[in-house]
Amino acid sequence: MASQSAFLTAVLAALARGGDDVLFGGDAPVTYREARDVLFRLHAGLGDTGVVAVDLANRPDTVLVQLAAMLRGARVLLVAASAPRADQLAAAAAAGVTTVVTDRPGAWSGDDVRTPADLDGEPVPVVLPAAVDVLFPTGGTTGVPKLIRHSGIYDGMAHIFTPSPSQRERVLVVAPLTHLTGHASVVGALLRGDSVFVHKGFDAGAVLDTIGRHRITSLSLTPPRLAALLDHPARPGTRLDSVRSLSLGAAPLPPHRLAQALEVFGPVVGQGYGLTEAPMIASISAAELAGRPDRLSSVGRIVPGMEARTVDGEVQVRGLSMMDGYLGAPPVGDGWLRTGDLGRFDSEGYLHLLDRADDVVVLGEHGTKVAPAVVEYALAAHPCVRDAAVFGLPGDDGPMLHAVVVADGPVSADEIRNHARTTFDRDHYVPATVEFADALPLTGAGKVDKRALRAARTGRHAEEPADEK
Template sequence: MTSNENYARRVLEALESDPDRIALWRDGEECTAGQFSRTVLAAAEMLRRHFTEDEIPIVAILTVTNSPATVTLRYAANLAGATVVHLHSTNAVDPTDQLAAAARHEILATTRATFLAVDKENADAARELCARLPEPPRLAALDALGPDVLDLSAGDPDLFDLGAVEADPEQPAVVLYTSGTSGKPKGVTLPYRVRSLYLQAGLQSPEPVVYLSTLPVSHSNGSGVDLALASGGTVVLHDGFEPGEVLRAVERHRVSALTLTPPQLYMLVDHPGLATTDRSSIRIISYGGCPAAPARLAEAVEAFGPVLLQFYGTTETSGISVLIPPDHFDPELRATVGRLTAEVRIRDVDDHRDLAPGEVGEVCVRTPFTMLGYWGDPELTAATIRDGWTHTGDLGSLDEKGYLRLHGRLGEVMKTNGIRVHPTDVENALLSHPEVAQAAVYCVVDDDRVEHIHAAVVLRPGTSADAGTLIGHVSAELSPKHVPAVVTFHDALPLTGAGKPDKQALAALHTDAA
């Protein structure tokens, strides 16, 4: 792929090369590559017919998240040269978690979308949003939904020339809204160049990929969909993650690739149906989003074999490091997030000097995959990207072999018992206990402004470890100064939109109880 080639063109060419194969599967409905291709081209032709030439058009998408419409509309808009803005969610893990109307209104007002592409499930909500805007976008859909909605299916796919499709490498292709620490969504803006690099980097598969998508296709997971379709494979769409359904889908569709968060990987390992499921089709289980516990990874390797691939990265930078399948068999390497795939410096959080191997500081990244910036927020962009380096807010250290270890987030480090305590270290210690399935460690500040270590734990079914047992285990694994002051037990941990344990919610539960 050249730097100015539109990534969506590459996907469409792969679809047209084998029109009879199944490209998408959802809820028992199949869509062939030929059907899917013509739907995309018809929508692209109709959109381009209605775009003006004096500005780059912006197409906002509001559809059922993990549906063919979401994928179709992104390809159609990008083929037509537009920038896509997803109005679905800031949640990178749960497709059913949707943005509130107020947040969608603000995004539409900020981006000044040209079109708002919808499906029948979201048409009324879209009309309400438009009614509140002084300059509303025009509604569009892949169906005839009324006189106020442009019917994109009425386009002529034969009039759209794929051979003429190119893109300015630096033009925004997709805006992905993520949740910020302030609660206000941040619009990560990715250019066509980065979307093309995603596809180029991933198209190394020697055979077509059957990809099971349980994460939202409107977020970073969309690149996995692109890769599967461009490889000549199939995408199986699920409306979220349920371990039993995932195992059944793996066996039924002969799934070869899936992407999970660490807690989801643990749930698969713990599921009673795992032993009786035919998993021989799986070639890659990629996972990321939050640090994984070495002890639990050892169990996953035993369950799935040499197929685990850990990615560490951010929406702003894409991949930073990778732990390849053979590395998972080394107990020392399971404590890392792998070797670097980007240029990384570990910098002191106070004076910003580069730190030596083994020292803990902020992970700063320079890579061609870096975002253009946060849409409409130059101040936040300047604070995040400084002199070409993206400041991730993650704490990490490099070893002498170039493997990266993570130690939590900048704001999570606790000063207690006279030392700095990194929550990830205590979590890994807890998760090395044979009766602990999940753990989250967080800080609670008392009325005297003293910081205390708290731990929330989910036990494995049928076990009965108590707080004293786990505190003694942490003391032996780390030191007495690392032990939690309070250990609480839960049936399940609350999760953030990124699939990480929601430590703010856990701290709030303690405050409410007090």
């Protein structure tokens, strides 16, 4: 008998076991039994195909379409919701897409472009493939994006996410379901037998309302979205005591924001570090942070099954959560992956990230290297600053630091610069120019969009990302 995907076997078992429990919560709840029926109809309607691109908004059948394509043994491309349109099309071309399932059929060309409604069919027998094959585009913004192949992590999910009938979670997901974070959050909840509440896009007020009304127990946020939640006027009046796990990641978190989150939510806040290429690298729990302010700047220790080192300041990793490889390139195997992140380990083995290597600005005649994130942390610690983004811009005498500041009180550009000078006692870390904004632009994945900020100030055209789903 041919081998069958452990992941898909676990998915079908979870759907059968869930019965009339609610899988997708909200105003129109969907039970596990109903989701299973929809999955089999989508599987039948999809038919045999080669490479399926999934370009759908955040809603229950987005994940079910992804699973239906996996059940068919198709290679699945998840079209990144936050990517510019040109990158989405380039990813589809590089993947050799044969079928597109989308909310916007007019935006795609090809012989087989369908909406989820077009996939409704009478169920047929399911023959499980031996493995799943899923492609995630890199976060690159120029040229043809690399496509990351994942298969092994799915069988890992089948072993990690096991049911706990005595403590079903109520999971809130705001990340796009065509990104790894949102996709894995829903899949993990399904395998555990939890209930999932899916939001289309991010709105801090709506998140707080859902937490309070539906007694959410678990959610994941990026640092900018956490800041929006903490600063929202409805937050003090919202019951947050149901939250048992608040996971933070996707970008470095200013230490003062992590301290504030621990104060507001209690000892349930942790953060993790991973890449699309290697989703689980390091993590730190609330218990590890208790009474240790020095760890607030850390993303944690390396998780079991992974290894990490720094070479010339850059973090390199290898281990069990690694991708299979980039599409069209040799498998990664046991080799080290350069993350592009600068970091250091402290004496206890906790990893502290400094910035992306590509974002480092080289200043002055002696070539001093400045990590903008370090300056951002310092500026954001000013009592009258809510948020800050720092990046390099061309100046008359070479690159210079520029800061975009979201003020939370009366403060001038000179005060911002003096605060940086006092903090670092080195002029290289003082922004040459400072401007103020009402808010920082975010990508669809919830990260500060420095590309848009930089392009707006250099006169270069920055292609608008597709609407977040």
